[in-house]
Amino acid sequence: MLELDVELQRGAFEMRAALVLPSAVTGIFGRSGSGKSSLLGTIAGLVLPRRGRIVLDGVTLCDVARGVWVPPHRRRIGLVFQDSLLFPHLSVRGNLEYGFKLVPRSERRFTLAQIAALLDIEPLLARRPQHLSGGEKQRVALGRALLSAPRLLLLDEPLAALDAGLKQQILPFLRRVKDELGTPMLYVSHAIDEILHLTSELAVIDAGRVLAHGTFGEVIHDERVLGLAQSLGLENVLAVRITGHDADGAATLGDCHGREMHLPPCAARAGATVYVSLRASNIALALAPVPGTTIQNQLPGIVSRITRLGDRMLVEIDVGQPLLAEVSVRAVQTLGLAPGAAAICLVKSQALAYLGGGIVPG
């Protein structure tokens, strides 16, 4: 368990955070510059807080008032950075052994062979970091941190420098680390779908403050969290209760605010709640239900707000929750859309993407 209550200052940036995190995986979500990295730096001991204390599993790492400060090399907290920071003068094996050799034999938790197998990096051991791809580098960085037998693993945007395809390749490894090794982790990201891949437990940080902390289902209802999530490109998140599956397995059926929804097939049981993301630009609008269409989902609602975004219009429709649709200026004029008007949101089932690989526990 990690308890922290700290205040720190870096130039003009000021951060205040109080959190109690159970010893499992917690996501730290926020935009870049919100203080997520400073928070991790403070936990690792690389950034000195101005005030406050940090306690990990009952051991006080830092208590400014009592003058307690454990230096970073004695904290046993692993760090994985966005840009892997492998030692360029050492081979992959040399990098993996760096922290491993500093751990007393009796306290080592894994062998190099185990970690190399888990992360599928055996063929890379003799290579230099300069000759690795971005995804390989991150796997080695993860292995290097794990081999130092950390009590807590801090991951600072570990996938941010990778493209979408590579992310999909690394995420399963992170899941394996979570499921098979059971190392507690703090996972910092501005991409909520990455976090939800690993955990539904998250703390939301903005401008140096903790906005909310809890499960995704709890915190997303906070208006400030929703706004933040939408501004970071998630745009719309719908909670859908699964009601059943098509007989031929081609679609999953669910209920969202009392409306039936057709989703891409998934393995979730009936009764489970899944979260799906929906980009604002993937919603079309109509004035009345459209018969005879291939579009499976039609969500009726009332227009609550219209905002101009350059040559596009952002239309907010209340369908039981606010949904943002991005349409052309001309379309808004032609349909005569205005606040208070009724509208139907048309959504192809393919436009719905599951968050966290389908099922979000809790």
Place this chain on the structure above:
Amino acid sequence: MNLSLSAAEWTAVLLSLKVSLWCTACLCVPGVAVGWLLARREFPGKALLDSLVHLPLVLPPVVPGYLLLLLLGSRGPLGRWLDASFGIRLAFTWQGAVIAAAVMAFPLMVRAVRLSIELVDRRLEDAARALGAAPWRVFATVTLPLALPGLLTGLVLAFSRSLGEFGATITFVGNIPGETRTLALAIYSAAQTPGNELPALRLVLLSLVLALGALYAAERLAAQARRRLQG
């Protein structure tokens, strides 16, 4: 033109090499320590230390030489104490020439080390600390190996600078054949004597070759170290 050296000239060349090698060896530890301090630490008086270290670069060399004589000479406070306690005499000895050369070469060494340490990504050092390495280990296993090309450059610059040292040396330890008459002083003496143009020219050519060789070796070493770092 007879290019073979006389016995006295050989003595001067070997003495120069001995003084320069000792000077370089003596500068290793303090050069790296001060370079690291200036690159990585904030402390009161840092600007003053920086200026003091660089002073020999901008002063006429005769000034540090004279100050050394005042301090370490047989009547200087430190010189008297060294003589009385340990029987060490520095003024007018080759060991004194090493001190004079070291003072003059120190800024070059510190500058090279400082620049190369500043180029090492601090976050690599953070990564090493998070992996459990104490600060001295971070320095020895991450900072130093990554700064090696600059360090080698610094050592060779210091070596070359001490090969050419003249002003501080002649002021502090004089121009004693076989004891303190290094290559530069030998050239000076030869040039002072009428009809001695040929020996002077021989020594000038020789010092050109030595300096060029050292700089070339430095470049090769640094390039090799860089290649090793880049895999």
